[in-house]
Amino acid sequence: MRPYTFGAYSKSVENSKNTILQQYMKAEYDLLSAIYDKKDKTFIDLGAGYGRLLPLLSETARNAVTIDINPEMFTELKRMAMDHRNCMALEGNMQDYEQLLNGLDIKKPVVLLMQNTLGTLESVDSYLDALNVMKEIAKRYDGEIVISLLCKEELKHFGIQLYTEIAPMTGTPDLKKTDFDKGLLVTNTGYVSKWWSKDERKQIRDFFGGRLLKEVVTDNYHIMNIKP
Numbered sequence: 001m002r003p004y005t006f007g008a009y010s011k012s013v014e015n016s017k018n019t020i021l022q023q024y025m026k027a028e029y030d031l032l033s034a035i036y037d038k039k040d041k042t043f044i045d046l047g048a049g050y051g052r053l054l055p056l057l058s059e060t061a062r063n064a065v066t067i068d069i070n071p072e073m074f075t076e077l078k079r080m081a082m083d084h085r086n087c088m089a090l091e092g093n094m095q096d097y098e099q100l101l102n103g104l105d106i107k108k109p110v111v112l113l114m115q116n117t118l119g120t121l122e123s124v125d126s127y128l129d130a131l132n133v134m135k136e137i138a139k140r141y142d143g144e145i146v147i148s149l150l151c152k153e154e155l156k157h158f159g160i161q162l163y164t165e166i167a168p169m170t171g172t173p174d175l176k177k178t179d180f181d182k183g184l185l186v187t188n189t190g191y192v193s194k195w196w197s198k199d200e201r202k203q204i205r206d207f208f209g210g211r212l213l214k215e216v217v218t219d220n221y222h223i224m225n226i227k228p
Ligand SMILES: C[S@@+](CC[C@H](N)C(=O)[O-])C[C@H]1O[C@@H](n2cnc3c(N)ncnc32)[C@H](O)[C@@H]1O
Pocket: 004, 046, 047, 048, 049, 050, 052, 053, 067, 068, 069, 070, 073, 092, 093, 094, 095, 113, 114, 115, 116, 117, 120, 121, 122, 123, 124
């Protein structure tokens, strides 16, 4: 399991002083806030962490289902969900979505995979499995997806700067093991994070098919809202 805890994650990520990271989180926030008809929709946050987005989802959505696999993160996620009456926290692997979502109150879901969770997945054979989970849920319930990715081209600059700053949580970037061509950041504690090339982001977009509802693209991050 990755070395995340609520305390370390909120300190090094949510409260980071890194300007690009803050712009990235604001861009995610703005895109979610602008989802059409969101008061009538269920947000399903896959790999929700400790619930960074849960207050926003509670305020703006009909209801929210949040899922995380990491017991440390889940403890805080569950606590936050208890404070927000229209939110629910489920501990488990997103791959088991059929059992996890069975019988829940779900309406026109917006399926989320935020903050480059696709690049740091656990207990999933391939990232394609996670994309498939998103597409299946969206198709089954007539929903849409939001996927938020970090761009490989900036791993050399923003990526190394970011992981140097959050080294107390993830370890220091190991420049010998980091593969900039493949977009794989590796730290001295063995933490790996995949960042996505322009071609890979296009393949991800093509995998979902359907209609692109909204998109935010910068050199550093790429966020897509798609109706598969
Ligand atoms: C990079 S963090 C992002 C957290 C959150 N999405 C956010 O934006 O603040 C990735 C999260 O995904 C969770 N995760 C990774 N693989 C998962 C899986 N197979 N099923 C459920 N959660 C998973 C991790 O435990 C971690 O909390």
